[in-house]
Amino acid sequence: MLKVLTQQQIDQYHEQGFISPIRVMSENEALFIAAEIARVEGEYPEEIHAESRNNLHLSFTFLDKLAHHNTIVDAMEDIIGPDISLWASVLFAKDPNSKHYVSWHQDTTYMGFNLNDCATPWIALTPSNEETGCMMMIPGSHKNAIQHHEDTFAENNILTRGQVVPNVDESQAVSLILKPGEMSIHCGTIIHGSKENKSNQRRVGFALQSYVGKHIKQIVGKELWTHIRGQKRQDFGVKYLHRPQYDMDPETVSERKIADENLSNILYKGSKIKRKY
Numbered sequence: 444m445l446k447v448l449t450q451q452q453i454d455q456y457h458e459q460g461f462i463s464p465i466r467v468m469s470e471n472e473a474l475f476i477a478a479e480i481a482r483v484e485g486e487y488p489e490e491i492h493a494e495s496r497n498n499l500h501l502s503f504t505f506l507d508k509l510a511h512h513n514t515i516v517d518a519m520e521d522i523i524g525p526d527i528s529l530w531a532s533v534l535f536a537k538d539p540n541s542k543h544y545v546s547w548h549q550d551t552t553y554m555g556f557n558l559n560d561c562a563t564p565w566i567a568l569t570p571s572n573e574e575t576g577c578m579m580m581i582p583g584s585h586k587n588a589i590q591h592h593e594d595t596f597a598e599n600n601i602l603t604r605g606q607v608v609p610n611v612d613e614s615q616a617v618s619l620i621l622k623p624g625e626m627s628i629h630c631g632t633i634i635h636g637s638k639e640n641k642s643n644q645r646r647v648g649f650a651l652q653s654y655v656g657k658h659i660k661q662i663v664g665k666e667l668w669t670h671i672r673g674q675k676r677q678d679f680g681v682k683y684l685h686r687p688q689y690d691m692d693p694e695t696v697s698e699r700k701i702a703d704e705n706l707s708n709i710l711y712k713g714s715k716i717k718r719k720y
């Protein structure tokens with residue numbers, strides 16, 4: 444029996460490669476989390492900044508709670524089944540009037556998994572629309588396997604390698620307009636991206652990238668996972684990361700360094716250039 448999603452949404456996920464919008468929490472709760480992010484950016488500037496944006500759920504309890512949020516995890520269970528691990532999280536913040544954008548790409552191209560079968564909820568913590576630079580998806584593009592990507596390392600491209608699928612027909616793109624507290628869910632092979640933020644407000648999204656079932660293995664880097672729900676993996680070499688007991692818990696802050704280095708080794712495999720995020 445489905446927990447959060449309807450059968451129609453599941454069918455849409457498989458047919459189009461994404462679902463949106465789904466309410467996770469109230470607008471006020473989401474705006475409070477965005478304010479908490481701004482607070483910890485001021486309080487711990489070395490831990491969280493534009494180039495230190497990965498796996499922040501290991502440093503801050505309010506982001507750990509988001510990764511374990513019942514509505515999000517129930518929706519994941521509806522898609523990938525009951526045994527759930529999280530590979531990483533990414534804070535995608537675009538400042539007001541910033542030129543930052545995300546080029547057309549498919550997530551699993553560089554994620555180092557044995558299979559492409561993973562789902563990413565992207566939670567809007569502030570308004571995400573065409574003015575603020577919301578995510579855009581090319582419906583059905585997940586069915587064409589992984590396309591050739593070109594690394595550009597373009598300055599304003601906030602994707603790790605600035606990787607881009609050339610010649611995407613943008614006229615097909617669908618904008619995922621989200622109010623604070625709503626999420627979209629996209630699959631690992633959908634072509635997606637986002638444009639610059641032309642507004643006077645910050646656009647903040649938290650991507651839980653990605654939730655996977657036990658059958659997905661990390662085959663490029665180390666098997667470091669956050670356990671979310673259900674049976675744990677028994678494979679040799681698997682390490683589960685701890686949950687922070689309080690903000691900046693030294694045990695999980697040091698585990699985050701290891702997880703971030705592992706992530707970087709995987710995402711930049713084969714690249715001569717390595718950015719800090």
Ligand SMILES: O=C(O)CCC(=O)C(=O)O
Pocket residue numbers: 535545550563565576577578635636637648650652
């Ligand atoms: O936040 C964005 O604009 C892009 C995020 C993204 O590409 C992703 O979550 O996979």
